[in-house]
Each structure stands twice: as C-alpha cells, then as structure tokens.
C-alpha cells in the first residue's frame with residue numbers, strides 16, 4: 376500500500392501582484408520502506424513539497440493521502456497530532472532549542488504526544504529519549520546544550536528528536552548542507568541504517584553523491600516532478 380499519495384497537488388503563493396505557482400500538478404506515490412531523494416534547482420519547489428508531505432503546510436488544490444487517510448479533510452488539531460505520530464523532520468540548520476539539553480530537545484515531541492496519549496508519563500518519556508540518543512551514538516552527550524556539541528552531533532540530536540516517536544517517515548531538507556563530507560557520510564549511513572529498519576526516508580539534497588545512494592530519485596523543476604531513478 377502507498378504510504379504517501381499526492382494527487383494533482385497545486386500550490387500557489389501570492390506575493391503582492393505576483394502569483395507564484397510553486398507546485399504544478401504534482402502526483403507521486405511513495406511506498407513504505409522507500410528511500411527517496413528529491414533533487415532540483417533552487418526555487419523548483421522542493422521545500423514546498425516537503426512542507427506539504429510533512430503536514431506543515433496545506434496544498435492549494437489536490438488531495439494528499441498519508442497512511443491511507445485523506446489529510447485534506449483534517450482540521451488543525453488533527454493535522455498536528457497526525458504529524459506528530461507519523462513524521463519526523465530533520466533540517467539543514469538543525470532547529471534545536473538552544474537553551475535546552477540534547478535530552479530535553481529529544482523529549483519535546485513526546486511531551487506533545489503525552490497530551491493525547493496518557494500512557495506517556497515523565498519516566499517513560501525520559502527512557503525513550505535516552506534510548507533514542509543511544510541509537511544515534513550520543514549517550515555520552517545527553518546533558519550538553521546544542522552549542523556544546525559539534526555540527527554532526529547537533530544533527531544527531533535532531534535525528535533522535537525526529538525518531539523518538541517512532542514515526543513511519545523521516546523527512547530531511549538538506550540534512551547535510553551544513554556538515555563536512557566525513558560527517559555527512561556518517562549521517563547518511565545513519566539514514567541508511569534507519570531505512571533498513573523500516574523507516575521510510577525522504578531526503579531533499581543538492582548533493583548528487585547523496586542522491587545516488589538513494590533507491591529512488593525524484594527531480595523537481597518549475598513546480599513539476601519527474602521520476603529520475605527507481606530501483
């Protein structure tokens with residue numbers, strides 16, 4: 376079954392007099408367990424597409440089915456909850472809370488989840504966050520603040536935060552853009568490991584070396600999407 380199904384998605388941004396057609400009739404299907412990269416020139420619509428897949432933004436027209444449910448019919452609360460359950464995000468600039476430790480950053484999505492899942496108490500939240508930090512190789516850095524960590528370690532905290540709810544999907548927008556090539560390689564190895572454990576991974580990247588390691592490449596240009604490679 377398709378995990379992600381976009382049907383005839385259009386997205387417009389109105390800027391003064393100008394109406395930007397950021398996504399132009401995008402239809403794609405992504406299966407559970409896929410490892411996909413989205414490539415394309417600057418301004419082609421990659422982040423716009425990722426924000427829609429990640430339920431951070433709504434399509435203008437078209438339909439989006441996520442894990443069998445039509446998200447276009449959900450209200451804001453339903454969208455937030457569904458996003459929290461299904462999707463983990465990783466960004467180029469890490470987007471960590473600067474005054475919170477690695478552990479507190481990773482606990483954050485679970486704190487939100489505890490508002491609708493009463494089995495998540497503080498002890499369980501702590502245990503799950505520590506386990507996830509261990510999974511990304513950071514068990515010796517849990518009490519460090521983001522500015523006390525290296526770039527690669529910060530990105531690992533962000534990945535742990537993305538994974539702590541056991542989402543089916545990991546969405547990453549230029550996750551290695553701020554990292555050197557050796558650290559990028561380590562982060563990519565981690566994504567591959569997670570994918571082999573069943574997580575569906577979608578990476579936006581400018582780096583052709585990274586794209587080549589993905590099972591599938593989708594190319595955006597001028598708001599259109601085309602399949603460039605699929606195994």
Ligand SMILES: Nc1ncnc2c1ncn2[C@@H]1O[C@H](COP(=O)(O)OP(=O)(O)OP(=O)(O)O)[C@@H](O)[C@H]1O
Pocket residue numbers: 388389390395397415416417418419420421422423424
């Ligand atoms: N919030 C917004 N308001 C107005 N226009 C926007 C907004 N977000 C994106 N756009 C426009 O939509 C188009 C697609 O932008 P998008 O951010 O998706 O590109 P991208 O492929 O991610 O580019 P990059 O590789 O530079 O990150 C661009 O022309 C951009 O200027």
Ligand SMILES: [Mg+2]
Pocket residue numbers: 421422423
């Ligand atoms: Mg972008």
